[in-house]
Amino acid sequence: MAGKRTITIIGGGVIGLTAARALVGAGHDVTLIERREDVGQEASFANGGQLSYRYVSPLADAGVVRDALGWLLHPHAPISLRLRADPGQWRWLLGFILACNRQTNRTNAAILLDLALAGQAELRRWRHAGLDDFLWRRPGKLVLYRESSKFRRAARAIADPDRQRALSPAECMAVEPVFAGLQSRIAGGIFSPEDEVADCALFCVAMRKSLAAQPGFRLVRGEAALAPGSGGRCALAVNGRPFETDLIVLAAGIASRVLAHPLGIDLPLYGLKGYSLTTRPRPGTLPAVSVTDYDNRVVYAGLGDRLRIAAMVDIGAEDTTPDPRRLAALRALVAQTLPGAFDRGEDAPWAGLRPATPTGVPVIARSRYDNLLFNVGHGALGFTLSVGSALRLTDIVAGADARAIG
Template sequence: MKQHIAVIGGGVVGLSTAYALIRAGHDVTLIEQNEDVGLGASYANGGQLSYRYVRPLADAGIPRQALGWMLKPGSPVSLRLRADPKQWRWMLSFLSACNRSTNRRNATLLLQLGLESQAEMATWRAEGLDGYFWRQAGKLVLYRNHTAFRKAVSAIQDPTLEQALSPAECTKIEPAFAHLAPDLAGGVFSPEDEVADSYLFCKALKTSLLSLPRFRYLPGQAALVPETGKNCTLTVDGTRVATDLVVLAAGLNSRDIAAPLGIQLPLYGLKGYSLTLRPSPETLPSVSVTDYDNRIVYARLGDALRVAAMVDIGAEDRSLTPDRLESLRGLVRQTLPGVSTSGTPDTPWTGLRPATPTGIPIIGRSRCENLLLNVGHGALGFTLAAGSAARIATMIGHAHSDGVQK
């Protein structure tokens, strides 16, 4: 049956949800509090659609490594303990997920959602959604540490989708990183993984949605108020908005929006940074690369190079911390000295990954009968957005769709 559905949040997850619901034939209103869509965590992320490289951060050995990170400035993960119950609750759940069997189980769930996402994105592209520097670039994860490389190879679930490579084979696939070969243990290559610009993807979704009469864009700040019975009421800038259903997809802020309903979302903002460089075209890598030991990702997006990294736990703010940016710039200079920026300054950015302790997003119904959740995509929101959106559309059901094709 056709429904009127409000989606809160114009990030990559909310826009994808709106798009999937429109495709399913519903009337959709998207509410965004910023001056435009895509300006939250979705803005300048790493651009990786890494459908196969989805292992959660919570894993065996991470707590021990974290102690080292706390003591070492410039490390890829920084941990600052705060007198913040939200942080402690999240960290305790995170620690209980730090074991091999939970990590493997969750990686399998994420892989499934990743593959659903890839198929959904392919359908959307076939329908004409474009303009966001999408490429099937393949993804190469480089390992310097032999133990980490062996662990990664043993975790390969399907050798036709992920291949273990020697250092020489890595260099052949992406010559821009050739100078690293003597230090490498090996690499894992996923030829079918993709890259794209997440902000341009958000803009493309908004443009496509605005061309459809069943879609309405409503700028403003959404809130959810408990009602008597099992429903909640949606307000935008204090005014009630009547809808059949609401999908909460407001990234990290979903935690505060759901709280008045008695729904405690286990989300914490893991701060990360990116740099956008404009090097000379001949120095740009073509394949998307993850430097595993430094936890840095490199993606060519058009004529730019997006470099993203760092997980700062205990820094839920959007300030551009100068020493973290300098550490990132230093690591990029070491790892990719061939990239000549011709004196052009890089563009730094920071965002908060809306992370659950396990790395598994929360997609589904809530204790309020008219509210669904699509939140907590952490470090993989761009990768998982289309599949998560399709799952929400399946849960709600189709309404004799006329699709989005014009």
Template sequence: MKQHIAVIGGGVIGLSTAFALIRAGHNVTLIEQNEDVGLGASYANGGQLSYRYVSPLADAGIPRQALGWIMKSGSPVSLRLRVDPTQWRWMLSFLAACNRSTNRKNAKILLQLGLEGQTEMATWRAEGLEGYFWRQAGKLVLYRQNKVFQKAVSTIQNPTLERALSPEDCAKIEPAFAHLAPDLAGGIFSPEDEVADSYLFCRSLKVSLLSNPQFRYLPGKAALKPETDKHCMLTVDGVGYAVDRIVLAAGLNSREIVVPLGIRLPLYGLKGYSLTLRPSPEKLPSISVTDYDNRVVYARLGDTLRVAAMVDIGAEDRSLTPTRLTSLRHLVRRTLPGLNSNNLPDFPWTGLRPATPTGVPIIGHSRYENLLFNVGHGALGFTLAAGSAARITKLIDQAHPEGIQK
């Protein structure tokens, strides 16, 4: 049954949701408070569509590792403790999820969601969605510690789709990183993983949506408040809008939007950084690479190299922290000396990635019959966007016309 659905949020999650709902025949209004789409956490992320490498951050040993990182300058993770109940609640839940059994359970959930998204994205491309530097480049994860490498190898389920490589094989498959071979324990190569530019993907989705008469783009600030015990009311810049369903996909802003409804979303902003460089084409790596020990990703997007890294826990804004950017630039120069990055301009960016403590996004019904959530994708937003959109669409299509079945 065709419905009128409002999607709050014009990032990669909200736009993907709107696109999937339009394809299913619904009328969709997309609401975005920024001056355009894709300007939040979607703008300059790592660019990797890592469908088979989706293990949550919360895992056994991570708290101990993080303590070591926190004491080191330029570490992958930094922590700034605040007198903030939201931070403490999130961190306690995160610590509770830092065990092997929980990690493996949640990794399976994310893997299934990612693979659903890969299939959905392939369908969208086949139907003509393009213009965002998509490539099936394959992904190589490099490990320096043998114990960590062997642990990763033990999780491989399909050796055809995830291949364990020696340091020498890693150097052959991506020569740009060959000089690291003496320091490596090995690598895992996933030939079917992909790369694309998340911001350009958002732009492509918007262009396609605007060509559909069942779609409306509505700039403004959305707000929700209770209408009855079972339904909530939507306003945009103070003006009420009557719709059949509302999908909240506003990233970290979702947390604030549901406060008037008496709902507490377990989201916290994990601040990440990226650099976009434009070296000579012959110096660009062709394969997407993750430096596991330094938690840095390298992805070729067209004629640029996107380098994304770091998690700052406790950062409250999107300001560019000079010391973190300096550390990232030094790491790029050490890792890829052939780029001559000292002479290259780079374009720094930072964003707050909306994460749940477990790393598993919240996709589904709320206690209000007309409100659904599609939030909490953390650093995997681009990878999980299409799969999440397909699940939301399925939930809406399966719902009874007179109310969501729970």
């Protein structure tokens, strides 16, 4: 696949945009197709804002199935499951259960860590080359553990003690005093001082603007569709009209699964619905570092003068309409953790579908069609993994070894 190519990317979320930037940087001509009025309007819109480079352990881990069974009866559960008459859901759940063991989690976490750290270094270069403000900061990330067995396990799993530290409850509160009310309720925390935060929607707009200044780039508003073509290739249409290109990159988030169906390809993707609240908290209640309340799976990130709170994994919720019961559960969890931080009704709720694989490892791969590549399935970590995934994709376009799926 070496040499300059004409490449069309389907999807203007954070994954498609970063892929476009890396591919243009490698000298290719790139067209990005986006069906919405602007980029970054779907899963990339109001996500948790954590660039969680050092903390990339997939959701599938030992003990998660047991925890999830307990949560099923709890109204504030961080994970909820609605079984559907959908063989795709059952296959995904089976793959997820099979990945819920320590060894698979460690192997997959190592793959994600490589992608994340490569992306962190490259994003530094992109920022230095000039990007519009996207509320980027490097405040570090503190993961708070309420259960001591989970804290001890996380402390044992620290791979690089120069860049991650296990802290006592008092040390956690010294790092982030806004959560002082939790001191007696936590077992400890893991602090990763080099982790970052940023607004993903603003980042998408900053990427669009920087790409618009590149001669090899164009953005086309339209609905893309794929179909089997001739000679081992697949055919692309935009708004029903054939669209000529050397290579196609499918990066359409959760919609990628449906887009790949006419090709006879069943991508291992499922939409895990999650929620966020965005608020201007009262003075003194905006955390400086980004914080994860591990046992409740709630993340807190200060973005400018706003606080973004994200949480919940709803399996089997297929649309992005916020469910009032889940929002109420999230607000109740936050009220217990940061009492009085903000008023109800001033917390801009949002819901999105994380495009998740069972293992948490994205599909960055060739396909059985000579002209089709995938960059999909970034799940709960798409912002964090986006730039590293774009570099990996660019290597595959340049001829690097990659598995072919579908």
